[in-house]
Amino acid sequence: MNNEKQKLSVLIITLNEEQHIQSLLEDIDFADEIIVVDSYSTDKTVSIVESFKNVKLIQNHFVDYTSQRNFALDQAKNSWILFVDADERLTPELKSEIVTAINTENKASAYFIYRIFMFKKSRLHFSGWQTDKIFRLFNKSKCRYNEERKVHEKLIVNGSISTLKNKIIHYSYSSYEDYKSKMYNYGILKANEKFKRGVKPYFLLLLLHPLYTFLYQFIIRFGFLDGSKGAIICYLNAYSVFIRYKELRRITSSRI
Structure with missing residues (x-):
């Protein structure tokens, strides 16, 4: 049995994240390797990252989220990967659980992590975010992001x-x-994804899908219990769906 301690690579993709990146890099000092893949930021992101001597900075042109994440995966030297966005933070308890998880004998190939959505400095309890979970920790030898998804990436897990x-x-x-x-x-990227899949930009979808998204999140997913914050989040999520179909119609008509 191999009792050697597993090493962890933390990967971050950035574009103009000067507001968040310093706090995050200070927060993940438990990692064995930290790599930031930056999409040629024009703010202070690069200089902040370069001030951390234990962090490797790589710049790569952004095409979509999936290709950027897979590119970052290929740069990591360790099998165990933790993906963290610049606007995310780890509690001490989560850090400890991550280290325990990758060093346990009966470890999984990939782990979901639930997220707490913060609206400015207060927690959003509902509005569709109460069950938000995402793959963040996984063994890269058994996982890869599905290249057909351009946004809201899907991790393919073998195990x-x-x-x-x-x-x-x-x-x-x-x-x-x-x-x-x-x-x-997000709406623009989703439109291009749908166009490549041959989805038709029906006008009714442009009208009804955003409305459905808002009502579902605000009523069925209890967004109204979050008050004005819930109304704003539900509206902006519906706005993204509207942009998706508006852009899909534009792309489709330009190719005719």
């Missing part, structure tokens, strides 16, 4: 899957305009 108990804190919403811009970009 067993488990879920960690402790959660990542996700500081996704810092301002209305910042989050709206993020949702706009």
